[in-house]
Amino acid sequence: SRLEETVKKTIGENPVVVYSKTWCSYSAEVKSLFKRLDVQPLVIELDQLGPQGPQLQKVLQRLTGQHTVPNVFIGGKHIGGCTDTVKLYRKGELESLLSAASAR
Amino acid sequence: SRLEETVKKTIGENPVVVYSKTWCSYSAEVKSLFKRLDVQPLVIELDQLGPQGPQLQKVLQRLTGQHTVPNVFIGGKHIGGCTDTVKLYRKGELESLLSAASAR
Numbered sequence: 779s780r781l782e783e784t785v786k787k788t789i790g791e792n793p794v795v796v797y798s799k800t801w802c803s804y805s806a807e808v809k810s811l812f813k814r815l816d817v818q819p820l821v822i823e824l825d826q827l828g829p830q831g832p833q834l835q836k837v838l839q840r841l842t843g844q845h846t847v848p849n850v851f852i853g854g855k856h857i858g859g860c861t862d863t864v865k866l867y868r869k870g871e872l873e874s875l876l877s878a879a880s881a882r
Numbered sequence: 883s884r885l886e887e888t889v890k891k892t893i894g895e896n897p898v899v900v901y902s903k904t905w906c907s908y909s910a911e912v913k914s915l916f917k918r919l920d921v922q923p924l925v926i927e928l929d930q931l932g933p934q935g936p937q938l939q940k941v942l943q944r945l946t947g948q949h950t951v952p953n954v955f956i957g958g959k960h961i962g963g964c965t966d967t968v969k970l971y972r973k974g975e976l977e978s979l980l981s982a983a984s985a986r
């Protein structure tokens with residue numbers, strides 16, 4: 779679908795992408811973690827896109843199996859949600875992924 | 883207002899009350915913390931009450947200054963959100979509050 783192609787293009791062209799919701803504390807945690815790591819993700823707030831928001835969320839589920847936010851991609855690779863991202867950070871792996879993706 | 887009286891009655895008659903949303907991970911964290919402490923809060927899922935949900939959320943904001951979920955009460959006292967509740971737990975104060983409220 780065209781929306782699916784849009785998502786693939788987005789994650790392919792941006793080192794770090796976070797699909798988020800503005801009111802969601804888990805989304806806020808992930809955004810603030812990247813900020814602390816001096817990374818500027820492309821943030822897509824699904825609640826600010828009108829009817830396209832839920833459509834995007836369905837496409838993301840089709841592409842990644844994940845229907846929740848935040849939904850994080852680094853170097854075009856699906857990372858996961860908040861818990862997954864924080865886990866990788868604590869293992870020291872997040873920063874290597876970010877360097878490999880030239881995110882910083 | 884009548885809704886305000888309902889809330890006051892609810893928090894007055896139940897040792898632990900959590901105003902929550904079913905999709906929210908912060909709300910889930912608070913509910914799971916109480917479960918681990920062997921406490922059965924009265925949980926009110928604001929997203930499952932149709933138009934009354936947002937109305938209740940406004941009443942809670944008027945009563946507590948807090949417009950977010952989760953919104954936690956123990957022994958009729960406003961505790962706060964997820965971060966506040968977890969903070970009290972780590973300080974060892976949550977369990978005293980729960981005992982005092984005969985929550986367990």
Ligand SMILES: N[C@@H](CCC(=O)N[C@@H](CS)C(=O)NCC(=O)O)C(=O)O
Nearest residue numbers: 804846847848859860861905906907
């Ligand atoms: N363990 C996941 C939890 C993700 C989750 O449950 N996200 C919620 C919001 S906190 C969600 O997307 N709920 C459904 C929705 O908002 O559409 C993570 O760490 O990201």
Ligand SMILES: N[C@@H](CCC(=O)N[C@@H](CS)C(=O)NCC(=O)O)C(=O)O
Nearest residue numbers: 801802803908950951952963964965
């Ligand atoms: N620090 C607060 C954060 C509360 C918060 O921002 N809650 C969000 C959901 S995670 C919220 O209620 N957003 C507005 C809404 O859902 O109506 C806490 O620990 O509870």
Ligand code: FES
Nearest residue numbers: 802804906907908
């Ligand atoms: S909506 Fe509350 S943590 Fe995501």
